[in-house]
Amino acid sequence: MKDVKSDPDHNFLSSLARYGEMAAVHLWSKTWIMLNTEHNEILSRNQRSLLLPHGPWTERRRVMHPLLSGTVLMTYGDWQELESDVMSANYIEDAGLCKGLEDLQEVQTTFTNTICTSVIDWFPELDRILRFLQPWRPYWNKMDQRNHDVFNTWWKPVKEKFGSGTAPPSFVRDTLLHENTKFKSDELDAMYLTMQLIEAGSGTTRETLNIMVMAYVFYPDVFKRARDEVDKICGSHVERLPIMDDMENLGYICALAKELLRVGFVLNGICLSNECESSDEFRPERWMNGHVQDPLHGMWQFGGGRRVCVGYRLAFRSVFVNIARLVYCFDYAAWTQILKFCGPTDEPFPIKIRNMPIFR
Ligand code: HEM
Secondary structure (H helix, E strand, O other), X not given: XXXXXXXXXXXXXXXXXXXXXXXXXXXXXXXXXXXXOOHHHHHHOOOOHHHOOHHHHHHHHHHHHHHXXXXXXXXXXXXXXXXXHHHHHHHHXXXXXXXXXXXXXXXXXXXXXXXXXXHHHHOHHHHHOOHHHOOOHHHHHHHHHHHHHHHHHHHHHHXXXXXXXXXXXXXXXXXXXXXXXXXXXXXXXXXXXXXXXXXXXXXXXXXXXXXXXXXXHHOHHHHHHHHHXXXXXXXXXXXXXXXXXXXXXXXXXXXXXXXXXXXXXXXOOHHHHOOOOOOOOOOHHHHOOOOOOOOOOOOOOOOOHHHOOOOHHHHHHHHHHHHHHHHHHOOEEEOOOOOOOOOOOOOOOOEEEOOOHHHO
């Protein structure tokens, strides 16, 4: 990089703005400057806000923000608890995934795993050459089509109900497609925006809970402490389930949630997980610093700044209530020997529910 002393007004850095927003990542001894990627065009028809440049990103962010912050979070709290009941029941009954969810999960994993793997992510100029001269195009087009089709199977019934006037209240009905909508875009965009919310909010939370189960096997003392904490609040004979309002009194569960998010490096990569002291130790206590209920304090797992995860408050509440209940109601053990603690994404997961203290 150019010496700052020879460029005190940062003209060189300012001139780089034409390439879009940038992020600096320190990887071992090197600093990488990440520019905007063309991936969004090739796999998302320029519709996933996550990878959009500032202008079109702003419009999408504007409509998503009120959906996921402020007083609505209180309303969602009841639904999140209900969802958590259903999830706990599924742990007992081994309900498996329905086809629609499996497809969505596959599309989402493919999307995240392929970021920065296309040749045009690294050499964006190649995207300007004639399409038929781009040998990688058919491969990506096929993936893009599959992504679009899976999204559409979720979107179509909602759209049909909207058309026939039978759709229940929702973000789609009342914000994106409403006749008085201030959302300035077309239906394709509305579909990607809706599905991006489902996609971004589900896989990340699911993986964090998977990692919790794996951590349980490796760090039983941590989980004993976590259960003791819930026992004190909810009773040692499962008098009641933990709820959202217990957050203030379940500091260790919040700390455990933050530590799981840290080691899970769901989206942000291992370098950010290491941004703390003794990063190879699994130690929820590190977060008991007076800010344990604030998911952004000291942590980058939800990103930061203007582009911070738009659902981070909702996500943290969800992770909290589910961890509190899973820790309280179930014991876990490995089916086979698991050699290394890692962020698992593959399922089926080699873990069984050993017994259910819910019946203790
Ligand atoms: C454990 C759960 C979650 C984690 C770890 C997580 C993490 C992230 C991260 C790292 C980003 C990128 C931020 C950046 O660009 O700097 C992001 C973006 C995003 N997240 Fe989350 N997220 C989670 C849950 C959720 C939930 C529950 C929702 C919505 C219901 C959500 C919706 C989104 C959306 C829409 C974006 C793109 C935002 C934009 O383009 O402005 N996420 N998330």
